[in-house]
Amino acid sequence: MALDDGTSEPETSDSLKAFGEVVKAFRRRARLTQEQFAPLVGYSVPTIASVEQGRRLPSAGFVERAEEVLDAFDAIRGAAKYLSRRKGLASWFRQWAELEKTAISLYTYECRLVPGLLQTEEYARRLFANHLPPFGDDQIEARLTARAERQQLLYERPNTAFSFIVEEHVLVRGEQVAPGQIDHILTLAEQRNIEVQVMPLARAMHGGMDGPIALLETPDNQWFAYSEGQESGHLITDPKVVSTLQMRYARMRSQALSLEESLSLLRQMRGAR
Incomplete structure (x- = not known):
């Protein structure tokens, strides 16, 4: 987030x-x-x-x-040349955000909320409006600006491979929070470099039981990971830890619904609203 x-x-x-x-x-x-x-x-x-x-x-x-x-x-x-970049990213997230800008692969597993890169403006606004302690209007707008700027990665980096695995309950809740959120994800998934898979409720156990996972590969083929919790987050550079998270993500890709099955389920969710 x-x-x-x-x-x-x-x-x-x-x-x-x-x-x-x-x-x-x-x-x-x-x-x-x-x-x-x-x-x-x-x-x-x-x-x-x-x-x-x-x-x-x-x-x-x-x-x-x-x-x-x-x-x-x-x-x-x-x-x-004189544009001021309004602050909207957490201090602990900024280093990861800079790495994202040049990543050639970016993988995200999320079990809490719709990943930031996939959020609609309405969904993000609802999140920021319900933050505790409360944000002021200017703070909310600053965060929305930062979120929208970061989302340009999906449009400006066609050669970056984006992979998202999202829990089914997160998507159901996301559509309840902001109708149109699933439509937005389906539109993004039409791009050749964006893959979205759903981890179904029926999958009781899988490789991501320890929590969210974020991985990226740099242009010189180095891999990094990122872990975030309540009011904290840290960049993971230890190759052994990164390798472990890669192993878990790879397992989840096989345990989640296939790309076609995931899109079919999303369309069903959209039709059920």
Whole structure:
């Protein structure tokens, strides 16, 4: 989940809002609606809206495409140089988040909640809104921005292999929390580099009984793991421990429903809502 530890307030969002106004001004100058602009830059209408409202940190790809499409005289590139990244990641998670940016393989098993990379904005907002101790509105928005920025990995790294194994009860609860969550996962699973498997309730015992597992492989083929608990988390670099977690994840891949069976179950869940 990786929430901020609450030791500092989110940075100002003024630069994000200013950047959004620049993009909006050049989009309107080009006489394009958000709906017309979105396919030209290769991003969704909700993403365009979030960037223009100063709620989302734009990716480097967005900046370049917007600059080219709108012929903005380098104004968009220039505004991007002054963007302030609002804090929204827990201090203990930031090192792992940096490794994720260049990972060639990223594996996640989750038994508590929908993995952050797969969450809809509504699901994430509900999580942050129910955090204890309570977050303020600015803190919630900062965390949503950080979550959305991290999720760009799924779209900007087509050569990274993403694997997710999620407990069935987590997905059932996720759809109850935020209707549309399963639709979102099904859409993501259409990408060639994203695999989603469901660990069924009928599987009483499996390789992940000790808790969530996160694994990644770097471009130089090093493997790392990450473990997170209540208000804590740590990067695991010991090859022996990482090897053990790889063994458990491999076992779970064989114990979970196949990719086809998992997607079929998700469609059934969607139809039952």
